[in-house]
Amino acid sequence: MERRQFIGGALLAAQAQTQAQTPAPPQRELDAGGDGSSSYSVDTFIERPASGKPHQGKVLAAIQPHCDDIPCLAGGTVLKLLAEGYTGVLITMSNDSMAGDGASIGEIVASNERDTREVGRRLGLKEAFFLNYPNHNMDGWPILEMRARLVFLFRLLQVDTVLVYDPSSLYERNPDHYVTARAVESACWMAQSEWDYPEHFRAGLKPYGPRDRYYFARGPQLVNRVVDIGPYIDQKVFACLANVTQGPAGNNGAKLRRTLAAQGRKLPLLGNDDDTANRAYTKRFALARDQLRGQAHGLAYAEYFHYIPPDESEIPDYVARYSVPV
Numbered sequence: 001m002e003r004r005q006f007i008g009g010a011l012l013a014a015q016a017q018t019q020a021q022t023p024a025p026p027q028r029e030l031d032a033g034g035d036g037s038s039s040y041s042v043d044t045f046i047e048r049p050a051s052g053k054p055h056q057g058k059v060l061a062a063i064q065p066h067c068d069d070i071p072c073l074a075g076g077t078v079l080k081l082l083a084e085g086y087t088g089v090l091i092t093m094s095n096d097s098m099a100g101d102g103a104s105i106g107e108i109v110a111s112n113e114r115d116t117r118e119v120g121r122r123l124g125l126k127e128a129f130f131l132n133y134p135n136h137n138m139d140g141w142p143i144l145e146m147r148a149r150l151v152f153l154f155r156l157l158q159v160d161t162v163l164v165y166d167p168s169s170l171y172e173r174n175p176d177h178y179v180t181a182r183a184v185e186s187a188c189w190m191a192q193s194e195w196d197y198p199e200h201f202r203a204g205l206k207p208y209g210p211r212d213r214y215y216f217a218r219g220p221q222l223v224n225r226v227v228d229i230g231p232y233i234d235q236k237v238f239a240c241l242a243n244v245t246q247g248p249a250g251n252n253g254a255k256l257r258r259t260l261a262a263q264g265r266k267l268p269l270l271g272n273d274d275d276t277a278n279r280a281y282t283k284r285f286a287l288a289r290d291q292l293r294g295q296a297h298g299l300a301y302a303e304y305f306h307y308i309p310p311d312e313s314e315i316p317d318y319v320a321r322y323s324v325p326v
């Protein structure tokens with residue numbers, strides 16, 4: 001053995017012994033769910049368009065209480081993630097019976113259901129599930145039944161990532177929104193457990209649940225992820241236009257154009273036909289939030305999320321760095 005090698009080896013052994021005797025203190029609190037950081041001061045990460053298909057093989061579930069929630073608040077991110085390799089499904093929790101145009105409750109339900117399928121198609125989601133809970137009254141339904149159905153779907157579809165309302169946002173007035181958020185939050189980790197709903201395993205399913213969570217909100221929330229949706233804004237507008245029965249987009253541009261025309265006025269922004277009016281209205285008014293959020297981070301359009309990454313542990317790194325031969 002050469003002298004240099006011997007000295008190097010001896011030094012390393014001495015170093016390892018010192019490290020083994022004085023364990024390194026923890027460096028930081030982890031970010032992940034459950035046992036993660038308790039800080040309200042977070043670093044904001046800008047998720048930019050990725051090249052290639054980094055998410056190939058992964059599955060997302062876009063989950064909404066009502067048919068206009070996902071397209072308005074997370075449609076750009078769904079489009080981005082699908083373009084980068086994900087496949088995905090749309091899960092709608094309520095029966096959408098309480099909002100929109102129609103002559104009867106039944107007609108509104110049918111119209112919203114048709115719109116929802118079209119939203120899913122325009123976003124590129126391959127299937128739409130309807131869980132059919134009573135609109136505006138989901139807080140009267142056992143959350144545990146919703147959780148059980150979501151656990152089944154997560155295992156069946158092998159869902160890796162969810163997009164849904166934030167269960168920890170500071171203000172939300174609609175019970176369907178916060179009940180959905182809480183049902184999804186608990187279903188994500190219970191779906192991964194071998195002790196929850198074990199009868200599923202007799203039917204061939206395995207413990208499997210989402211580890212990535214993109215939570216959006218209408219009110220104040222912890223925002224640690226800003227997704228650049230600039231390349232997808234026009235596709236997002238197109239998806240939002242599918243909600244003609246309810247929501248802030250649909251035919252509202254054409255309606256405003258007609259109202260103004262009856263008063264002998266027009267907005268040049270709305271152009272000269274209904275389609276142009278609807279697209280321009282949606283981009284400028286219904287999705288004004290995306291423009292403001294983008295501007296705040298030097299982007300054209302953005303969506304905000306409280307992003308919860310997969311649970312992580314410092315132990316593998318610690319072992320790799322500090323373990324020594326016996």
Ligand SMILES: [Zn+2]
Nearest residue numbers: 065066069177
């Ligand atoms: Zn809603």
